[in-house]
Amino acid sequence: MIRLATLILIASTSLAACQSNPHPSLFRDLGGLDGIGHIVDEFMLGLGNDPRIAHHFGQTDPQRFRQKLIEQFCAESGGGCSYSGESMRDAHAGRNISHADFNALVEVLIDAMDKQDIPVAAQNRLLQRLAPMHQDVVTH
Numbered sequence: 001m002i003r004l005a006t007l008i009l010i011a012s013t014s015l016a017a018c019q020s021n022p023h024p025s026l027f028r029d030l031g032g033l034d035g036i037g038h039i040v041d042e043f044m045l046g047l048g049n050d051p052r053i054a055h056h057f058g059q060t061d062p063q064r065f066r067q068k069l070i071e072q073f074c075a076e077s078g079g080g081c082s083y084s085g086e087s088m089r090d091a092h093a094g095r096n097i098s099h100a101d102f103n104a105l106v107e108v109l110i111d112a113m114d115k116q117d118i119p120v121a122a123q124n125r126l127l128q129r130l131a132p133m134h135q136d137v138v139t140h
């Protein structure tokens with residue numbers, strides 16, 4: 001709960017310094033590329049099983065989605081990947097995503113990281129990186 005509250009606070013204040021300078025050890029603390037792959041697998045499983053938001057992913061190509069998420073988490077954690085997917089604004093345009101949907105997705109991501117035994121401090125750092133994307137994803 002504290003983590004979710006923190007995320008919402010950061011989403012509304014936007015920490016520019018944090019966005020431009022990820023801590024280099026975050027990628028390591030997420031378990032490198034293999035660890036991120038496991039987190040993303042667990043995350044996608046959770047999204048598909050969550051009755052609040054699973055319907056959003058009915059038409060999703062899992063292979064592409066997995067690849068883009070891995071690239072994005074790797075890039076955001078300082079792992080040196082380039083994200084080759086659509087901008088967050090374009091990827092989510094017209095998808096009718098609410099604040100509640102966003103919070104549900106964050107809960108699923110936290111759950112996936114818990115299952116992979118990612119330390120809470122590292123979880124928070126990834127969430128801080130993703131939080132500002134809120135403004136490009138949520139439409140109501």
Ligand code: HEM
Pocket residue numbers: 053056057059060061064065068069072084085086087091092095097101102103105130131133134137
């Ligand atoms: C910080 C939060 C989020 C991040 C980092 C994120 C990340 C991404 C990424 C990387 C893609 C792939 C873009 C591409 O294919 O080029 C994507 C697509 C998508 N996202 Fe998100 N997303 C977020 C929030 C959400 C939320 C809250 C929902 C709905 C509950 C959502 C639903 C979707 C859907 C439906 C797609 C399209 C998948 C497809 O059919 O290919 N996203 N997102």
